Amino acid sequence: MTSTTKEEVRLNWAGQELISSEFDAETTAEQALEGRDLTGKTAIVTGGGNGIGFEISRALAKAGAAITIADVDVASAEASAAKINAETGRETVETREIDLASLASAQAFADAYVASGKPLDILINNAGVMAPPLKRTAEGHELQLGINHLGHYRMTMGLLPALRAGNGARVVTVSSIGHRRSDILYDDPDYLTRPYDRWEAYGQSKTACALFALGLTKRYSGDGIFANTMNPGGSMTGLQRFLTDQEQRDLGWVDDQGNVTTRWRSPEQCAATAVWIATAPETEGVGGRYFEECNESGPWHEDRPMNGVHAYAASPENADRLWELTERLLAR
Template sequence: MGAFGWSSTTDEVLADKDLTGLTVFVTGANSGLGQETARAMAAKGAQVMMAGRDQAKLDAALATIRARVPDAQIDTIICDLGNLAQLRACGAEARARLAKIDLLINNAGVMACPFTRTADGFEMQLGTNHLGHFALTAELLPLIEAGSARRIVNLSSRGHFFAPVNLDDPHFEARPYDPWEGYGRSKTANILFTVGLEARLGARGIHAYAVHPGGIQTNLGRHLSEDMAAALMARVTSGDRGFAWKTIPQGAATSCWAATAPQIEGKGGVYCEDCHVAEVDDVSTNSGVRSYALDPVTADKLWTLSEELTGARYA
């Protein structure tokens, strides 16, 4: 086991791992970090279920992975995080097709999109990034309980620095929509969801980890105008240390690390970056996790709101 860090790649993190016999479920697996996570884990013997909302894109990603990993045990499933009825259908299909899920990688996300609503009326970023994964994870919980590794990895971001959650106005009904505030709220929610999962499931041997992948140029930025992209770059490069883009294999490495690292076994409810558990830091602009994102009281309040909005329950 090596000492991993900022530049580590998925294959380096998993080099000494044998994932044979494990079942991995990855959302947003049709491109970017999700596709790379699926490939890397399939290459180490895992059975991988690639989830996404577009079958054609899933098929293309599947073909790309099979070209690199010919013996991959890999399949696809439709999963639309912006539609609760479809998520329930996805959950039912997954329970019919899979005996267990050892590692759930809640990877999919949307960033700084124009104001839109999900099929159920939620603000799109909170609805997709948090509420969709909240509902999906509840659907998949029986399969996770049947697994052996029992880890849930939630993709967050340093974007949680942009804003805490707003439990009084989650869908921007009382104030003007700001795309970066919406993104920040949703990424903070991903961490608070991790805290909530750990509090409720940790004693049952199911552990949750939030992950910041780093700055990666993927299609996550597809909604950014030139001005928004320039403003984002100015923000991330003005901090207390230099900024550099990661490659996609480097960006997906922390997800793979959080899903498999032995040193964090049984120690969930944390936020990871650059293949380590981050320190709480309310000052730095370039590292760490804000204390408001780990607050258990806020996590409980968000959990209650998420149950109310989605109807999802964790038995």
């Protein structure tokens, strides 16, 4: 009697079969979009003037999409837009100022975009901050939670009319493997009474990014809006600006001579997953899932600590709890 082996079917935390592609960690954003025509599509990329955000913007524009780079650094954003337009030979990339550390600025950005009458097909919530000393937003929220989640939440909710007009809009919220550092600190998310831990706060903010995708899909998939989240992977960009050279050496990010170690990928590679989620046929009409390396991630496991998603960042119940907490924080 012969025996046969059945290929293991990998599942996410919800028991769904994982979505996969032919791409991997080495894929660049342009490769992930090869053969795809985005002419007529509109996209907003927060933090699109530098680093991974710039590569996301460039790849989408080269595929034909009209891009709005939303950035607090206006000069850098304008220079990036001009560079992309020169490369494509089209004037399809524009810039708009946004300061995600100000809820008023986030709302004003959304209001101005909606007033333009343009639909929004793709929203990439990419901008972020990592491991600063204790700083606060204009409204007094801890800076990482404020920029990485609350500012994006306010902006995204303000953009709902444009997203509805996109008729199948896709939202990508950029999380991180750093979400493993903390669940949401529901009792004191702004560190008003507890001692501040910058890495714990970063983890909380990136868990919030992941849960926001679940909550947004649950509430607005009926309007044709689907949100997914992702770990872009690590690249040495301006995100590390709050860490000293010695801290980066201690973390193993650079060697004793200051050279970047092999654990890091290029910004072009780290941009691939976002543009793939935002355009791939495999993710059309799909929401609330967590991706990395252009494939859906399985559950986090201690044997593979730099991959996968923790259960608390993939929980619909936690997403509802965060949504309620966010509404309270914004009303404060």
